[in-house]
Amino acid sequence: MNKNNLFLLVFTSVLLVISFPKCDQPLFAWISLIPLLYALEGKSAYQNFSWGWVCGFLFHIGLIYWIVVVTTTYGNMIYPLGILVMFLLAGYLGLFFGLTFALSRFIEQKTTFNSTLTIPFIWVTMEYIKSFLFSGFPWESLGYSQYRLLPLIQCADLTGVYGISFLIVYVNVTLYLLLRGIPSKKIPYKEITFGVLIISAALLYGRWRLIDIKNITESSFSMRVGLIQGNIDQAIKWDLDFRKEAIEIHQQLSLKALKDKSRLIIWPEASTPFYFQSEVDYQTLIFDIIKGTDAYLLLGTPSYQSVNGRVRHANSAFLLSPAKKILGKYDKMHLVPYGEYVPLERFFPFIHKMVEGIGNFYPGDELSLLSLPEASFGVLICYEIIFPDLTRRFVKKGAQFLVNITNDAWFGKTSAPYQHLSMITFRAVENRRFIARAANTGISALIDATGEIKSSSTLFTKALITGTIALVSIPTLYSNYGDIFAIVSTVISALLLFYSITRKFIPKLRRYVV
DSSP states (O other): OOHHHHHHHHHHHHHHHHHSTTTOOGGGGGTTTHHHHHHTTTOOHHHHHHHHHHHHHHHHHHHSTHHHHIIIIITOOOHHHHHHHHHHHHHHHHHHHHHHHHHHHHHHHHSSOOHHHHHHHHHHHHHHHHTTGGGOOOTTOGGGGGTTOHHHHTTHHHHOHHHHHHHHHHHHHHHHHHHHHTTTTOOOHHHHHHHHHHHHHHHHHHHHHHHHHHHHHHTSOEEEEEEEEOOOOTTTTTOGGGHHHHHHHHHHHHHHHHHTTOSEEEOOTTOSSSOTTTOHHHHHHHHHHHTTSSOEEEEEEEEEEEETTEEEEEEEEEEEOTTSOEEEEEEOSSOOBTTTBOTTTTTOTTHHHHSTTOOOBOOOOOOOOEEOSSOEEEEEEGGGGGOHHHHHHHHHHTOSEEEEEEOGGGGTTSSHHHHHHHHHHHHHHHHTOOEEEEESSSOOEEEOTTSOEEEEOOTTSOEEEEEEEEOOOOOOHHHHHOSHHHHHHHHHHHHHHHHHHHGGGHHHHHHHHO
């Protein structure tokens, strides 16, 4: 690889990184792949894979550098090992880049299809596979870079985030073909026309949908909520001597929320640094906050139950009533690998010794809604809300709004909390539901059914956010049928690959049949 090509790979990586939070320059995503496409020009499928992998590797180092902070500062891993973990994850994610461009080049070499047909569909296919392979890590798919461009992202209620990724990749490839064609006057008119049509259709649909959703939500029943951001330092969070102070911090903020007429008060993930279900004295303190009011309290806490003589721990959310009753409980279903549990632990017992603080949680086995007199809602704990299909299953079951409770203190002051929030906005659009998000150290936020962040907190401050959410039941194609667009893209990619492999055998087969 010469210096010019390496520069092009780095250039693409930089453009991609600055498209996402914290930089938040989404327009760069629409030209980000052009330098890479120049570098891959005329190269073999193998070279496309290896150079695509390098580009994906570099991009993901810039995107998920915060893995080092998580593993070393809070996981007590030695610094070189933390860097190695980041490199391994970035290398794994880079494989999807490499496969995208290798398969595309292979198909183009065997057929007459050009890259505007191959690359966008294969890109979506890779993003979709990445979302569930090895428990899934769909962190910041390309479409998420556009989370602030509300007119554009409204079509996510049809296609999910994958539709936005498709548009970005298609435009990148078309612009590349245009730039390559200008000197020889080979302008890709068909590709440009189709690109203009699909972008225009997306924007027109978005403008209409923004007005439509606003009218629906304004005429819907609404409810006030209070989001509590206690800003409890992770270093002292589980200190036995700090328990009462932690409760008092959340209590003071909750009393302010009650003065603001909040119907539902939401505490973050693991906001009680003890087992709420068995600590009677602390239970009384917490129940007394809403006693005699008409407000309800949702809190995050570890929990446990005995199953066949074995104690199983869970990361849970409890809904409390002013009548001092526990109305419902949800156990986190999608746990963080190597954070809340060790996959295939019996084969990797040494990992617990390498990283302190890995939980030994069991996943919940029931997608349960919690209910207020006004409406039912779904709770997604931390990492769960980056999984589109899990979120839509709550909505399909009847959730009229969504709650995300999280503790993003692990990320420190990196870009990760901002990236996490950017993905959540798409869950609101896909399902046309308001989302209330309470985060221990931030970013707490209220997000409406168009994906607009109505209010948000700053990182590492005590904060209270109060506001109104609409209780709506707006059906969407995505809520009802899920990742249809991604599945169709995967089928198209498979057919293109199958055709390119079997194409040379088709004439022989015809002669044999005849």
